[in-house]
Amino acid sequence: MRNLKLSPWSYLIITFVILIIAGSFFLMIPGAYSKGNLSYLDALFTSTSAVCVTGLIVTNTSNFTPFGQIIILILIQLGAIGIMTLTSSLYIFLKGELDLSHRIMVAKITDVFGLHEVENILVYIIKYTFIIEFIGAIVLSLGFYISHNTLGDAIYYGIFHSISAFCNAGFSTFDQSLVGTNIIIKLTITGLIVLGGIGYYVIYDLNKFFKSGGRLKLHTKVVLLTSLLLIIMGFMIFSVVESDMNIVDGFFQSVTARTAGFNTIDLTSLHNISKFTLIILMLIGASPGSTGGGVKTTTFFITISSITKVLRGENKIVVFKRQIPYQTILRAFALIFLYLFVDVTATLILLYIYDYNFLEMLFEVTSALSTVGLSLGITTKLTTAGKLVIIACMFLGRVGPAALVMAMLGREKKRVIQYPEEKVVLG
Amino acid sequence: MRNLKLSPWSYLIITFVILIIAGSFFLMIPGAYSKGNLSYLDALFTSTSAVCVTGLIVTNTSNFTPFGQIIILILIQLGAIGIMTLTSSLYIFLKGELDLSHRIMVAKITDVFGLHEVENILVYIIKYTFIIEFIGAIVLSLGFYISHNTLGDAIYYGIFHSISAFCNAGFSTFDQSLVGTNIIIKLTITGLIVLGGIGYYVIYDLNKFFKSGGRLKLHTKVVLLTSLLLIIMGFMIFSVVESDMNIVDGFFQSVTARTAGFNTIDLTSLHNISKFTLIILMLIGASPGSTGGGVKTTTFFITISSITKVLRGENKIVVFKRQIPYQTILRAFALIFLYLFVDVTATLILLYIYDYNFLEMLFEVTSALSTVGLSLGITTKLTTAGKLVIIACMFLGRVGPAALVMAMLGREKKRVIQYPEEKVVLG
């Protein structure tokens, strides 16, 4: 074992592959599926969708038996508990402890936290996850009970949707997702999505701030500001474009697009502008260290504020009285471009096979890549090749950004040779 | 006059506005149009399209009389002779000479050239333009004469298409553009497009290099490499996706998309992947200081090479043994993002008014914004509101990037207060 030197990001990938394949076999167990035979491809698709907390489906979740649904729920929970925790546990399992090199790796990923805080964070993630999910489940059960479900059903739905929402998984036991549910359910789900999507770093930092005071980290301020602005922006666009959408649904849809994936309205009837807005929200996604996907709020914030500041002629990017290193800015741009490249390439591949509208296919692929799970109905109609492309997108979208950031950090090198600067003409 | 302190980029904008409006009135002169009455909106559209060397049309150029066509040709030539020359001439006209502050401005825009070279370049641009157009006209006249035109017609077509091609204008006296023309014409046009699109800086630098030796500038190397790679890339994608396109047409279409706008094939029948490839090529566009539009080859090259180097963990962006300043990189990213933002916003506005497919509308808007002039047939069908949006796009696309780069250079400021660095977590 000692000679096997794997880079941190390969641990991440291996963990997810094992989890997905194990999940697909569990879903093939007789008695997990109630509508005839589940093909292995569909089991693999469902397992990938659950582990990558995407929520895209090729068969309705209601077609699984309670046993099958609980397998899906466990896969969601394991997948969502976070890249960090998961790889940490694997390390601990393999080496019997969280060794220094790994602790350094985690500290490097988080970047903003000191080395001594790493172990605290890991314990904190687990504790925090279960407390929130527990409270969510109670309120949701109440909501479902009010809507004329039996107490048993209400509790089951409550637990399932609490975990699914907090993990930003978007799986629902209902074929119409949350269309037609009451306001208690919609608002609780919204709250769980936000708490799950804001990222553990922020929660941890806020907790510390309120307990012992001091200064909030730049990361925390950026995440809170960006999340708030994005929710408002999405809500406003939907309000203008979709005249018959009510306030709660507009708000819900704005929150869920960045990356939960539940829906309370029929998406296919939306105007192109709303579909495009949803695509942008899906691309941005949740915050780092969260259960959500996308390029992440911080990445988006850094690129946008760099652009506005550069346009104003400034050459140092300062936000909240802190200077952002050029290195971080370039990484943010690189991440976004690579992400868009994968997104568009996958879309074009699918358009080569299937005859759909570009925007709708882009919607479906972005939903997979950003592990959102919203669908215009294309996914269920795909054949084998298409399903495999979507599976690849879900996997890449979940593991990719974190693996990429780890890889960039791991490869950091200093140039020994210095070259003179020379400009080129732009524009 | 002395108290009127306008920033350099406002000179640029004013010049273009005056030229466009003057052009629209000239086109309204009785006898310029042969098919009934030309509406003022259509005259404005045609004038904008000519001055901004776009080539999008709302009425076939053949509907203008030879007198009208010559007005269009003059507008193309004036618009194309270049932002730099034009604003310089205005300065000279207004102040009687090219003063130092203006010379500094031009030197700043070009960035790569010393102050003493500025006046040389301006003279050079004019000389170079007319020599190339003259040679092009001779060869093209020959080409048209071979295809059974009378000598008079052949010479007229030769001159018109030589200027239109070198200026990357894309206007043609034929309703089907260059569909069905012979190989001499296609190849000569391709050559003129490349020479016009590569930018005066490069031509000037190459000329100096071959005359007096020395080192080629980084700018020149970047432009030549990127242009070559883009032509090959476009050609290869078309070859794979469009099985019935011949080699000459594939090559022609790859060259013309970055921003000439002639076509030798019917574009509406192309596969979505080809349309998307054309959109990307249109977005990238020609090189700085050229007659073409788009974000420019250098901007594209810098972003792509920054991304690949950052992904490899390098923190200094070195190309051809020269380090690119962070400032230049951030400007390149800002330019691309702003460009995409305008492109998509205009597309969504048009989609709000008209019921078209997203990709096709994006194609049309990108064609206007990058002053390309390729069309899927939507532009001719637009009503007043749509025509105004397209006019705005052509104008913004032609003047925008240069004005933006000037504005950024003009606003350059040093921060006095230093703030500590702080990282945020990405991915």
Ligand SMILES: [K+]
């Ligand atoms: K999801």
Ligand SMILES: [K+]
């Ligand atoms: K053009």
